Amino acid sequence: SGTLNNWATYGTGNPWIASQDTAQEGSWSARALQTGAGEDSFIEATFNPSNSNSITFEYYRKLVGLDTADDFEVNYFSNGQWITLEHLGDASENNDNFIFKSFTIPNTATKIRFKCECGAVSEMCYVDNVKLLRQ
Helix, strand or coil, X not given: CCCCCXXXXXXXXXXXXXECCCCCCCCCEEEEECCCCCCCEEEEEXXXXXXXXXXXXXXXXXXXXXXXXXXXXXXXXXXXXXXXXXXXXXXXXXXXXXXXXXXXXXXXXXXXXXXXXXXXXXXXXXXXXXXXXXX
């Protein structure tokens, strides 16, 4: 939509923004660009899981130029702790296209977040078409 109104952005790195650089669907995606070496940037959403047996958490991600010094992580918050679903902190990643990810998370989850940490001007993380599907 061109805004991140329903998302909290925080961390010591350059913040996530709504971007028209590239998108999996539509014209906009969320992007973290050159957050800074050792500087994490987070984007987080809170939701109400009531009346759900389980939740399917889906998103598309595109990681550009990330190397072993960089970090991308996806978590959900449940019972007072962050649980990691995806972590690319020790691998390189450079996607030409968006990659679809889908995870089942418990109905005790109340938050989701994405983390990007990348140092070079040519490195960035994109997230698009994030969905929480209640079952």
